[in-house]
Amino acid sequence: MGINFQEIANEYHTPYYVYDFDHITKQYNELKGAFKARKSLVAYAVKANSNLSVVQHLGSLGAGADCVSIGEVRRALRVGIKSYKIIFSGVGKRDCEIREAIELDILMINVESEAELIRVEVIAKELNKECRISIRVNPNIDPKTHPYISTGLHENKFGVDIDTAKRMYIRIKNSKVLKAVGIHCHIGSQLTQLQPIEESINIVANFVRNLKAINMEISFFDVGGGLGIVYDDETLIDTEEYGQVIMKALFGLDITVVMEPGRFLVGNAGTFVTKVLYEKVNGNKRFVIVDGGMNDLIRPALYNAYHKIEVVTSNTELSDCNIVGPVCESGDFFAKNIDLPQTQQNDLVLIHSAGAYCATMSSNYNTRRKVAEFAYENGETRLIRRRETFEEIYALEEDYIK
């Protein structure tokens, strides 16, 4: 059977996102299963898709949440994820965010610089509360992915080098309010090779052994996220092998494995559905113009990312075209120079693998409303976010017009 895209379009119009929750469940169970020999926590990277129902679904499976802003922490709490399963990461946390995270007593704050550690200590002292810390180590490993989503090299802004991390753990040891509970390392996203992960995990695991030798015990080993998915014809990392490599690196250490997957859990669960408005030919270039735009799904424009595109039509005659949106930018395209069948007005166009970093990266550019989102679960479809209204878009400005 599957999702009836046309039925949703008839009732709610286009564009919209729909997410297959059964796929999310399958992905969660596969990853969790790869670590069954150990204590583990899958902390879902909320940034990938922060729709409350998506986060709630993962929470109901047992997932925690990896958050990069206090807004994401609030989302996770809002749908019942327990504070002891929430991690707060990110290179630039504001004082008020740190304060709230300490007050909420979350599992750990992932600290990314000495300066941040000092701020966290000052705030914890003011609150007279203990704060559990994890330090993000930057292992200086090339993850072999798109440079914009590579994070594990010293030239990237993320984490600290091992020597700095060591100084930071010593500072924590000497602090009355800080407690070192974790170590963290995330080298990049959409990873399709295991070897850079293995190298970086080994570096960090050896560092944990060195810390142990000086009586500093770490309870959580956070391997980050990054597992890639198929957009086109990528060969993926085998999750069983991923589990084996990590567990081997941690051999002899009594430590809980934490993972922070985003894309792996939700990426291939999502489809962005838009419809054809018109076709036109400029010179000899064919354009298919659809009602979704770069403000709804920016990955092709931003990273030149590939998303498989399917036109729902019985027409089989293919010809080369660009598929573009209504936004006033030449960068507003979903694909360039692809073969698509001849389309008619209102034909649906499916943009696949749109569950991660699509709705969350959307904007109101051109005063376009954020689209509706649906869940598909056990053969049924339900609305999980209604389309925004224009009044909602400009509500925060209205009080100030003359």
Ligand code: LLP
């Ligand atoms: N943990 C940390 C510290 C991260 O920075 C990220 C992603 C994740 C976990 C989750 O990574 P994942 O499992 O989803 O690969 N907007 C880009 C992706 C940015 C990823 C940012 N960090 C895109 O559309 O491809």
